[in-house]
Amino acid sequence: MWPYILKRILMMIPTLLGVLTLTFVVIQFVPGGPVEQLMLQLKGRGGGGVGVQGMEASGAGSDYRGRRGVDPQQIAQIRALYGFDKPPLQRYWLMLKRFARFDLGQSYYQHQSVWSLIKSKLPVSISLGLWTFFLTYLISVPLGIAKAVRAGSRFDFATSLLVLTGYAIPGFVLGVLLLVLFGGGTFWQLFPLRGLTSDDWDQLSLVGKVLDYLWHMVLPVTASVIGSFAVTTMLTKNAFLDEIRKQYVLTARAKGLPERRVLWKHVFRNAMIPLVTGFPSAFIGAFFTSSLLIETLFSLDGLGLLSYDSVLRRDYPVVLGTLYLFTLIGLVTKLISDLCYVLVDPRIQFERLER
Structure with missing residues (x-):
């Protein structure tokens, strides 16, 4: 595995140089x-x-x-x-x-230095990213398993309709709808319109600060997370269906094992391989892929808004610096995702795949 890791690291260098060189050349003509x-x-x-x-x-x-x-x-x-x-x-x-x-x-x-700007915007991106990541997996994985067990039922049809409808609605459109309904637009003023915290946040108690933060995050997180359910849910369902139909499951059932044990001890481990190996990319990507429109809509000054403003203002050090950092993180995360295949399934050998 170590030769494979070394080869991937060496391949990162020309990839990173190519991205930076192309961007630098384009900048000269803008x-x-x-x-x-x-x-x-x-x-x-x-x-x-x-x-x-x-x-x-x-x-x-x-x-x-x-x-x-x-x-x-x-x-x-x-x-x-x-x-x-x-x-x-x-x-x-x-x-x-x-x-x-x-x-x-x-x-x-x-x-300011580009590092300082990135650090100042990270709290917003981390807040949106972590909530989106954890809620997506905490809801989508159990829902996908339930759909696989009840494949073809009314429950399967109804939940598929719901998650695909949420996937079809753009996040910023849903955000506008949530603001109109619950942000004091036309109906109820249940949640704040903007920001991560209230103006008097420093004067609140610890419990009050936590509740105020959660109160502010309800609408933007809802707008961000709804569209993420469909992909993870359907991936989980299809992975479980593929495993349930395999011979080892029929053999385990023929031996008289309880259905719950077959599902959670045998099927679950193999079906979760594509999801577990995608954890690093999803987890790291959650920090840097928050929607620009969501940030603008809810007045959240995060990394997405920083990158957009930098492009408009031709702030080239910020454009190139953030591009360099995000590209490097993406390449390293991709390598970690590939290595997770070996950790989850030791039968995979990269040397054999290359031959």
Whole structure:
């Protein structure tokens, strides 16, 4: 297994370089970069935006000469401020050197390191991600088992209709509906409209803080989790049905074993292999795949909103830094998922599969 792990790790390097290189090349041709945006601020004010203040703090000045536009010397200072005075190839190598040290750089507009921005947004993404992950598996796995045992029954048909209906409804549409019904839109004001906590959260007791947090999470988590039930439920059901029809199950029943023992001791272990091996990807992915529309709808400032704003504002260090981090985490998680196959089923040998 160790040669396989080493080979996968070595394959991560060109994959990661390919993603970063492609993104860096695309960035070179995207109009409206930080230099152009700062020049527009200078023309439109005289100055006063965040970028202008950052330029003044760096000593670049902010004089605007009316119809003659921005002084060429100032343009050169602006390009140097953002590092665009260097050739693209040199900037590319400098970026790779920083990333090799896990230095993600500094944001152009928020005057913070990319690491600080990611850490500040993580609580929102972790809250949405963990609740979505745990509720999905806690509900979908038992429901899928029950559907497999009662395959073809009215219960199977009714639950399939419900989970597929939830899957067909986009999360942001469901979120709007929940706000209208329970957020004080038209009917009942049972839950808050925005945020993770109330304004007086610091003044609450420990129990009050927990209840306030849960109260705020009901609507966004509901909007996020409903669409996740269908895939896990149907995967569990189909995996159990495949195992139930195998010869070893018929043999166990023929020996007179109780149906409960056959189901939970023999079928359960084999049927759960595809679900267990997907745990690492689902668990890690839950932190970074929260819906941008859900975050916007419920005013939750998470990683999705950070990435979206960074693309719109051409905040390239944040775009490239978050892309590098998320891609690296995705590649490592994929490797862990593959290794989980061996832990769950020791009969799998990667060396034999490669031959």
